Amino acid sequence: MSVIKLKGIEKNYEKNIKVLKNINLTFEQGTFNSIIGQSGSGKSTLLNIIGTLDKPTKGSLYFDDKLVDYNDIKSLEKIRNEKIGFVFQFHYLLPEFSVLDNVLLPVKIKENKVTKEKREETIKLLNLVGVKEKLDKKPNQLSGGQMQRVAIARALINHPKVILADEPTGNLDSDTTEKIYELMRNICYELKTTFIIITHDKKIAEKADRIVEIKDGKIELDIDNK
Amino acid sequence: MKLGFQLAKSFLSSGKSQTIFIIIGIAVGIAVQVFIGTLIMSLQKSLVDKTIGNSPQIVIYNKDGINYNEIIKEINTEEIEYISPVLNNNIAIKLKDEVLPVFLKETDIKKANNIYNISNRKFIGKLPVKENEIILGTSFNTKIKENEIITLINKNNEKKYKVVGFFDLGVSSINETFAFSISNENLKINELEITVIEDKLFEVDKIKEQMQEKLGKDYEITTWKEKNESLLSGLQGQSISSIMIQVFVVVSVVLAIASVLTIMVIQKSKQIGILKAMGLNRKTSMYTFLFQGLILGVIGGILGIIFGYLLLKMFTTFAVNDDLTPVVPIYINNTFMIISLLISIVAASVSSIIPAIKSSKLNPIDIIRNN
Numbered sequence: 008m009s010v011i012k013l014k015g016i017e018k019n020y021e022k023n024i025k026v027l028k029n030i031n032l033t034f035e036q037g038t039f040n041s042i043i044g045q046s047g048s049g050k051s052t053l054l055n056i057i058g059t060l061d062k063p064t065k066g067s068l069y070f071d072d073k074l075v076d077y078n079d080i081k082s083l084e085k086i087r088n089e090k091i092g093f094v095f096q097f098h099y100l101l102p103e104f105s106v107l108d109n110v111l112l113p114v115k116i117k118e119n120k121v122t123k124e125k126r127e128e129t130i131k132l133l134n135l136v137g138v139k140e141k142l143d144k145k146p147n148q149l150s151g152g153q154m155q156r157v158a159i160a161r162a163l164i165n166h167p168k169v170i171l172a173d174e175p176t177g178n179l180d181s182d183t184t185e186k187i188y189e190l191m192r193n194i195c196y197e198l199k200t201t202f203i204i205i206t207h208d209k210k211i212a213e214k215a216d217r218i219v220e221i222k223d224g225k226i227e228l229d230i231d232n233k
Numbered sequence: 234m235k236l237g238f239q240l241a242k243s244f245l246s247s248g249k250s251q252t253i254f255i256i257i258g259i260a261v262g263i264a265v266q267v268f269i270g271t272l273i274m275s276l277q278k279s280l281v282d283k284t285i286g287n288s289p290q291i292v293i294y295n296k297d298g299i300n301y302n303e304i305i306k307e308i309n310t311e312e313i314e315y316i317s318p319v320l321n322n323n324i325a326i327k328l329k330d331e332v333l334p335v336f337l338k339e340t341d342i343k344k345a346n347n348i349y350n351i352s353n354r355k356f357i358g359k360l361p362v363k364e365n366e367i368i369l370g371t372s373f374n375t376k377i378k379e380n381e382i383i384t385l386i387n388k389n390n391e392k393k394y395k396v397v398g399f400f401d402l403g404v405s406s407i408n409e410t411f412a413f414s415i416s417n418e419n420l421k422i423n424e425l426e427i428t429v430i431e432d433k434l435f436e437v438d439k440i441k442e443q444m445q446e447k448l449g450k451d452y453e454i455t456t457w458k459e460k461n462e463s464l465l466s467g468l469q470g471q472s473i474s475s476i477m478i479q480v481f482v483v484v485s486v487v488l489a490i491a492s493v494l495t496i497m498v499i500q501k502s503k504q505i506g507i508l509k510a511m512g513l514n515r516k517t518s519m520y521t522f523l524f525q526g527l528i529l530g531v532i533g534g535i536l537g538i539i540f541g542y543l544l545l546k547m548f549t550t551f552a553v554n555d556d557l558t559p560v561v562p563i564y565i566n567n568t569f570m571i572i573s574l575l576i577s578i579v580a581a582s583v584s585s586i587i588p589a590i591k592s593s594k595l596n597p598i599d600i601i602r603n604n
């Protein structure tokens with residue numbers, strides 16, 4: 008079953024700058040997908056449209072075969088909170104909150120309260136990503152790799168169907184990068200979460216189930232790599 | 234809502250010095266508002282007390298006489314503090330070689346004492362207890378001595394009284410003309426002297442209107458307001474300037490909070506953007522800033538009232554006359570304090586509305602793309 012379907016997606020900025028041109032893509036449940044392409048080719052724009060953060064000029068997006076209405080802000084908020092987990096290049100943790108509270112934020116947005124079970128689950132998740140002993144620390148007391156692991160835990164906490172990651176290891180060393188990808192791949196197969204990851208790193212991309220290459224706003228290549 | 238409150242708390246405590254400064258700012262503003270408001274109110278109260286505190290505030294007169302028991306049924310006694318039935322006589326004292334005009338009030342002296350507060354002020358002698366005893370204004374004391382027997386003449390009647398005391402009501406026209414004696418029980422009366430409870434002091438005109446309606450045109454009703462018009466317009470001018478000062482203080486508090494929270498929206502736009510990318514709804518992002526306003530308003534308001542209270546205490550301790558009594562006796566009005574607190578809370582909430590709307594309009598894509 009397809010989790011995400013893009014139909015004829017286009018994105019123009021003013022004065023006819025066409026950033027995305029007629030993008031048609033389908034992503035299956037529990038797959039590990041990578042998006043590559045040159046700087047400025049439109050990768051982030053595409054990912055933000057999939058994440059409902061950005062609005063396409065033309066075309067439609069389907070989550071679980073349901074059309075996304077970009078004008079219905081309430082339904083967008085629900086999709087972002089329950090179906091999607093974001094991991095950005097710049098981890099984007101909230102400096103005011105501890106590691107544990109950062110991971111719990113999507114839960115509080117969803118349910119307004121945190122049960123004991125959810126708290127225990129969060130600690131397990133932090134253990135899974137390998138930063139359990141840091142749960143009381145503030146983000147600025149963590150290393151870049153540790154922050155990115157916390158961001159992954161935060162993206163996973165509401166059991167989303169899709170994790171969208173925009174160069175999640177963009178400013179990490181290659182060893183840490185390798186470890187984080189291994190972690191994400193394991194989660195992908197264990198929890199049946201769909202991953203869509205933008206990367207510059209060809210070596211990393213080659214380990215994905217599928218490689219999509221964007222060039223000048225069009226799909227240049229779409230390789231099944233299983 | 235809970236999340237909004239948590240976010241508000243953590244945003245405020247993440248910029249501690251900024252938060253402390255704005256709270257002190259609000260507190261100082263509210264303290265000034267409380268101080269000025271209380272000072273002016275106390276000033277007015279002591280002025281009013283001095284002028285009319287020891288005299289009737291409403292007088293009901295009927296030249297044909299008043300039936301006390303009938304009239305008491307007609308008027309609303311809830312607003313009345315003391316009531317004293319009187320028979321007024323414009324008569325004269327006959328001395329050896331001159332005749333002095335005197336305004337004699339035959340009355341129940343205990344009730345009159347409630348209204349004029351005769352015995353607690355400068356007073357020589359004792360209050361009359363028997364029917365032929367009389368007390369006079371202190372000005373008579375130059376010509377008449379204590380325990381002297383005097384003759385009062387009224388048209389053709391003469392009656393002898395023993396002078397048992399001299400009173401000083403602080404107003405020379407009264408000290409020169411007034412006399413009190415005891416009324417015999419079945420004496421006809423022609424006047425009711427009334428004081429109202431403190432809250433109704435400035436509503437005597439309304440009370441008069443109601444009384445007039447019930448009692449009819451035969452009764453002549455006068456209030457302290459009618460006798461003290463210049464005092465009233467002075468008080469009004471003072472009230473207006475006091476309110477102006479308070480309004481300006483509150484406006485500056487509102488502007489201060491609004492500017493701090495507007496900066497806060499910019500400072501925290503990254504956080505708001507991330508939260509919105511995680512699905513934070515617009516309502517909660519508004520609550521985040523409304524709660525910040527509310528927290529600032531409550532803490533600043535409470536501190537402000539404490540500061541204001543301390544300022545007033547200092548004022549009564551240091552601004553004193555030679556005999557150590559305060560220059561202006563301060564009356565702490567709890568209702569006014571609570572109103573000031575409410576004003577600060579409302580002002581803070583109102584000033585957080587625009588920042589709250591701003592934060593609800595933040596688009597997460599702008600924040601995500603710009604880093």
Ligand SMILES: Nc1ncnc2c1ncn2[C@@H]1O[C@H](COP(=O)(O)OP(=O)(O)OP(=O)(O)O)[C@@H](O)[C@H]1O
Nearest residue numbers: 020021024026044045046047048049050051052053
């Ligand atoms: N708000 C905007 N207005 C106009 N053009 C924009 C805007 N945002 C992005 N673009 C343009 O859209 C194109 C695609 O941008 P995008 O961020 O998607 O590229 P990318 O593939 O993610 O690049 P990178 O690998 O450097 O992150 C770029 O040419 C960029 O200049």
Ligand SMILES: [Mg+2]
Nearest residue numbers: 050051052173
């Ligand atoms: Mg990009």
